[in-house]
Amino acid sequence: MSEIKTKGIVVSEMPIGESDKRIVLITKDKGKITVFARGARKTNSKFLAGSQIFSYGEYILYKGKSSSYNLQQVELIESFHSIRRDINVLVYGLYILEFCQYTIEENAPNNALMKLMLKTLQVLVKGIIDYDLIMRIFELKAMSYIGYTPNVIKCGNCGLEDDNYNFSTILGGIVCTTCSNHQKNIIKISNSTIFTMRYILSTPINKLYSFNVESNILQELKIITNQFIEYHLNHKFKSLDFLYLT
Ligand SMILES: [Zn+2]
Known part of the structure; x- marks a missing residue:
């Protein structure tokens, strides 16, 4: 059996047996992994806090035969417990976890x-800028x-x-008016939105959360990112259904 020590975030949890x-x-080191936490649902378990969804910690794990x-x-390290104080913030948080669970492989x-996932959860908890903008940046x-x-530089x-x-989306980004003529599923985009996308894509994440937009x-941005994600990932995220109902 081999032992590993790595930082990680719990993106989903499922009860097994009685406790x-x-x-x-x-x-950080193994991408997405599945971990069995024996007795983690007992109230006196030493795994109680570190095995809850959103928990970020340093994990020591050993690999069994499977x-x-x-x-x-x-x-x-951080529980992100206060993300549960508001149902909308909670759902945004769950979407972040679901997205990463879907796109990061073992x-x-x-x-x-x-x-980015950690930073986004921290910014969501603090609520310093518009939640919708936090999601689009993410x-x-x-x-x-x-x-x-x-591509948001030129046609x-x-x-x-x-x-x-x-x-x-099919052509991978912005297209000039002439090239737009015979294209399907074209979305109108203003120059201000193009500037915003350029800024988001070119700025390091620790400097990104100090602006707001109209x-x-x-x-x-919402229409564009929705279509862009759906086209490339060909996947619908469950948590989004809830977000668009509210
Ligand atoms: Zn063109």
Whole structure:
């Protein structure tokens, strides 16, 4: 049996038997892994805090014969417990976890995405800028970290720099008015939204959460990122159903 020590975030938890749990961790060293936490649901368990969804900690695990790990020790770094104080914030948080659980694979750590996940949860808890903007920043950065960066520099079809553009997910980003003519599923995009996307994509995450934008820009960003994510990941996130009902 081999032992590993790694930082991780609990992205899902499932009760097993009378008092055990199976958790999924996004880790710094092993990407996404499944961990069995014996007795974690007992009120006096030393795993109680570190095995709850959103918990971020340093985990010591040992690998058994199967592909999953067993929890041996955990030192909690941050519980993100206050994310539960508001149902909308909680759902935004669950969406972040669901997105990362879907896009990060086993033995394929993505440290940029993991850092973004942590930072986004911290910013959500503090609530310093508009929640919708926090989500759009997360989505654009996250898509970029998994290899899908939308082109927002010049027309992705002919290379022309135009005064006005549309957005085409199929063509990977902004397209000039001429190239937009015969394209399907074109989305209108204002220059302010293009500037916002450029800023988000080119700014390091620790400097990103100090601006706000007008509601019309947020609306455009939402339509664009929705379509962009659905097209590239071909997946609907369960937590989003709840967000769009409210
Ligand atoms: Zn063009």
